[in-house]
Amino acid sequence: MPVERIQGVHLGRTAAEAEEDVKKGVLLTSLDRAVSWARKQSMWPVTFGLACCAIEMMATGAADYDLSRWGMELFRASPRQADLMIVAGRVSQKMAPVLRTIYDQMPEPKWVISMGVCASAGGMFTNYAILQGVDTIVPVDIYVPGCPPKPEMLMYGILRLHEKVRTKGTVK
Amino acid sequence: MSRGEQRPQDFLGGLAAAARGMGVVIKQVFRPDVTERYPQQIDEPPPRSHIGRHLLNRYENGLEKCIGCELCAYACPADAIWVEGADNDPENPVSPGERHAKDYQINYLRCIMCGLCVEACPTRALTMTHAYEMAFTSREDAIFTKEQLLEPPLPLGTAPGTQEG
Numbered sequence: 206m207p208v209e210r211i212q213g214v215h216l217g218r219t220a221a222e223a224e225e226d227v228k229k230g231v232l233l234t235s236l237d238r239a240v241s242w243a244r245k246q247s248m249w250p251v252t253f254g255l256a257c258c259a260i261e262m263m264a265t266g267a268a269d270y271d272l273s274r275w276g277m278e279l280f281r282a283s284p285r286q287a288d289l290m291i292v293a294g295r296v297s298q299k300m301a302p303v304l305r306t307i308y309d310q311m312p313e314p315k316w317v318i319s320m321g322v323c324a325s326a327g328g329m330f331t332n333y334a335i336l337q338g339v340d341t342i343v344p345v346d347i348y349v350p351g352c353p354p355k356p357e358m359l360m361y362g363i364l365r366l367h368e369k370v371r372t373k374g375t376v377k
Numbered sequence: 378m379s380r381g382e383q384r385p386q387d388f389l390g391g392l393a394a395a396a397r398g399m400g401v402v403i404k405q406v407f408r409p410d411v412t413e414r415y416p417q418q419i420d421e422p423p424p425r426s427h428i429g430r431h432l433l434n435r436y437e438n439g440l441e442k443c444i445g446c447e448l449c450a451y452a453c454p455a456d457a458i459w460v461e462g463a464d465n466d467p468e469n470p471v472s473p474g475e476r477h478a479k480d481y482q483i484n485y486l487r488c489i490m491c492g493l494c495v496e497a498c499p500t501r502a503l504t505m506t507h508a509y510e511m512a513f514t515s516r517e518d519a520i521f522t523k524e525q526l527l528e529p530p531l532p533l534g535t536a537p538g539t540q541e542g
Contacts, residue, residue: 268412269411270413271412274412274414322455322487322488325486326484326486326487326516327487328455328486328487329454329487329489331456338486338516346514347512347513348486348512348513348514348515348519349511349512350485350512350513350519351428351490352488352490352491354509355422355509356415357413357415357419357509357510358428358511361415361509361510361512361536364416365514369514
């Protein structure tokens, strides 16, 4: 499918963006930095494993690739107690309002990782039954490619999210 | 508990049963763990596994191997590849032969990493590396252009964000 090529950035940042991030870091007060550090230290994901990516998410939480090294082994079933939603798997049209409801029930601050290509952009299912990307209904912070992404890939996405949370201030 | 045993009848018996149970748990503390400590310790994926970024190869003399035949785009089950071929300028050829890829993009938010494109390529221009450390903050960042695909991938563990601050 042809897409218009926009000058994107390989693996995240240009020099200008990194400099901007450093400037933002310097401007943050100590309290902001402490709060951002605390927020990234133990983000609790909500159980939103939908399809095959859920298996890899469970494998990431298990012993071989431990998510509790970052305090995330506790997948809360109730969205009221969670602050991270890892959308793991393809989202069908039927599931989309449910996903939005769960997202709305999560208290601020909240983040979304779209795990796998199906959640990010519809993946290989270019049809009318599958939502072509979960970012059509919720704002996504990190897109993790793969089908399914290796546990190390999901961990890399989580590390990037931690960096994003740590360097951005609490003032929106 | 086996059929012959009875539930502990007194306090000390109950305590002994609890201690036996805790012994099973405490034994796990002294067993070696199997955790792969990504990103400090990274196990190289198996050699034939196809999980990671693609790489467009060149010949030794610098010419690109890709001839713009679009077989990879045709083989892709997820429609993740866009190829546009063009004729080679005879004075400055990009690839040996008549045509080259004028535009080559892979959308990593559609690519399912099946490797069918690598199988389809007649010149072995397209191969898959093990550089799986990819995470994007927007959809546009995930569309890798020909220039990005031509450059060799970073070794595992060096991608931005793996060194925890």
